[in-house]
Amino acid sequence: MAAREPLNREKILDAALVIADELGLSGLSMRRLAKGLGVEAMALYNHVANKTAILDGLAERVFAEVEPPDPALPWPERVRSLATSMHAAFGRHPVVPLALVTDQANPTTLAALRPLEALIGAFAEAGFDDDGVRRALSSVNALVYGTLALTTLGFGKEPGGSFGPEHLDVFVRKVDPAKLPHFSRLLASMPAADPAEDFAWALNRLIAGLEAAAPVRDGAS
Amino acid sequence: MAAREPLNREKILDAALVIADELGLSGLSMRRLAKGLGVEAMALYNHVANKTAILDGLAERVFAEVEPPDPALPWPERVRSLATSMHAAFGRHPVVPLALVTDQANPTTLAALRPLEALIGAFAEAGFDDDGVRRALSSVNALVYGTLALTTLGFGKEPGGSFGPEHLDVFVRKVDPAKLPHFSRLLASMPAADPAEDFAWALNRLIAGLEAAAPVRDGAS
């Protein structure tokens, strides 16, 4: 067989995303990544500056998966579309929101910032001033990252995330229904929940609140 | 001098919170914590099961700082009070939300669950069914954790968190205003932002949206 082709940044990012999707952020180590590529850990540093650069690269790729909304849509629909697409893309690759939230990634490229640009544009069109745009943007971002934090983050393995039955057991055994009546009752309805539907519901509530506060209710029709 | 008094769980948690507030979650290692207590790392294991147990203890303490709302208040006010108090308590000790989000803490004690119990009670009183309660609860939780994630998390050191000028510089240097016009303009208004005020604004928007969807608008006169 011929000698192995040299490594490059793209191959490293491909392998890193596979490992991270399978083992989570904590499972993505330089040594394990190198082993998967048939190389020693130190060889990676010929192609990427450090681990942060790898996580930046992954973040950029996932941000690029976010679908640009139809510009003809009224601003609330564009916000809904963007937030939903961000939630879906991050949900497919939870390493990325986790790395962003823990400051291990900080992408500054065009591809990574385009979804934010579109969100900001929608809020500007709604008539918010600079303070209002910043606040509206932060609220939608917070809902996206917060929802992911409560469902898929930290749970490196399970695909659906959320409260799997294993996690519920911890509570069911320990919680005293006499002292936490509402909480105990709610536990029963948790496993049936669909994270994507719950996010859509929460997003609709927030957008309704934003519309009520926007100087311009609807840019279209 | 007399021999040092033996360690105990409380002393360990005291020291751990001080270190975590100063150095962040990544700065809180068993070895450093032990050194601060004048002991070897392995001595800690006589009093706590492992690092997770320490983080659970910290989470419990911070949840206990959340102020119980006046039960006479209408449900939207109770939700606002609880979410605001949670945001403030977590903002004082960002280790805790970060540990929760990364699944390094998972407290199941009464003290830690009481704020959730109160939130659930408020939403039940609003007339939501079990699905609605779970979704309303998740939305408020997501906003709290998500807001903290975007402002104070990952930033172990800086007290105000958010976009300090250091972080802005990264963007200001790299972002092309021609390609990201909205984003570039927004950068100017970021440093003046007050995270607590921005959170209050976002929370008001979400609660407005929840009220519009609630079967019972207002429990009180």
Added chain:
DNA sequence: ACCTGAACACCGTTCAAGT
């Protein structure tokens, strides 16, 4: 009962050395 020393199986990263 409480603490220590040494060890195990890991991290990210640097630097000199090899081809």
Added chain:
DNA sequence: ACCTGAACACCGTTCAAGT
């Protein structure tokens, strides 16, 4: 130009040994 070996300064945790 690209890769390796050895090393540095860390992790959480276990286990046998000390007092």
